[in-house]
Amino acid sequence: MTEINILIPVVAAFLSASLTLMAGFGLATILTPVFLIFYDVKIAILIVAVVHLANNLLKLSLFRSYVSLDILKRFGALTLIGAFIGAFLQGKMDSSLVKILLGASLIFLGLKEISGFGEKLRLPKKIDVIGGFFSGLLGGFVGNQGAIRSAYLLNYNIPK
Known part of the structure; x- marks a missing residue:
């Protein structure tokens, strides 16, 4: 691998992290396509x-006083479990199928945002643990969990 093939993903990672630091979302959406230029889909998702x-x-260290422990307990704990299961399942699948599923999830995310459906979709708080699990599962599987996570967390009207 040449130096430029290392430099571009590293610069992309720092720029993406900087851009998404305050927005709180979008890191995987930006980075995954860049990393796919240089790496196999499974490696790209792992690096992301x-x-x-x-x-x-970094965000936790900077903004820890704003973390809602209630939301973290209800949503975050099962997100981690789902992520590990998703990563395990991804490891068992062929890369070509992972690419198709990643592409489908990015298309869905784009359509959700363009249509405005994402702002309207609210899933009930009482099933947050399910949302946390499936958000993590999708994140571990294809590296992008934003669509599911936002459908649950928008219920909380969290200030930006």
């Missing part, structure tokens, strides 16, 4: 997950 973890730890 590592960048995502580092970015989330």
